[in-house]
Amino acid sequence: MNTLIHFSQYICYYLTARNKHGIHSPFVFQLLTEVIQTKRFYYNRSEKHSALTSRLLSHFKPKSIVEIGNYNLSEKSMIYHQNFQNIKEDLIDFIYIQKATPETLNKALKYMHNDSVLMLNNIHQTKEEWKFLQNHSKLNVSINLFYIGLIFLREQQEEQHFTIRF
Known part of the structure; x- marks a missing residue:
């Protein structure tokens, strides 16, 4: 990505991003104070x-984790690589996608439940996919951390999209 474009995107992000004091969702506020911001x-x-990945895994304690892409999630977290063809679970607790494509996102959504976490890397390189997820009727909460995006399907919460300083 062009450095000047990347820099201008970061400046726009930084000017619109909030810290924990601008968050009114109890779920997101707790996530920020206990996990994201250190x-x-x-x-x-x-x-x-x-x-951050390690803290998210410690906080949510997922029973099933899937990583899609060519990136090692974290050597500390002892993650096993799987792909959607080998999944034997009906629902997945934590999905990490390195490079988002519409096909991958649609498959991931089929495996999500109310307590699932969808973590996307490089959301500003795949803006269309990020917008697709934010506008998806099934997904209620999105958190933009500039390089990383977190998506939650929380049926008990109204639809909210957050841009947080990280």
Whole structure:
């Protein structure tokens, strides 16, 4: 991606992103304070994303995890690679997608339930897919962390989309 375009996208993100004080959803506020925002400084983005993934897995304690893409989720979290053809579960608790395509997203949605977490990498490189998920009637909560997107299907919550500083 062109550096100037990437920089301008980040500036727009930063100007519209909120911190935890602008969040009125109890679920998202708790997620921000307990999992997403930490006081630790990370020297590179990869380390920061791996730590976030580890904290998300610790917080949600998923029984079934699927990773789609060519990226190692986190060596610390001991994730096994699977793909949708080999899934024996009806529903999946945590889905990580490295490179989102409409086909992959539609398949992932079939396996999501009320407590599922869908984590997408590089959401600004796949803007159309991110917008597709935000506008999907089945999905209620989305969190934009600039490089990472989190999607939740929470039937008890009204539809809300958050842009959070990370």
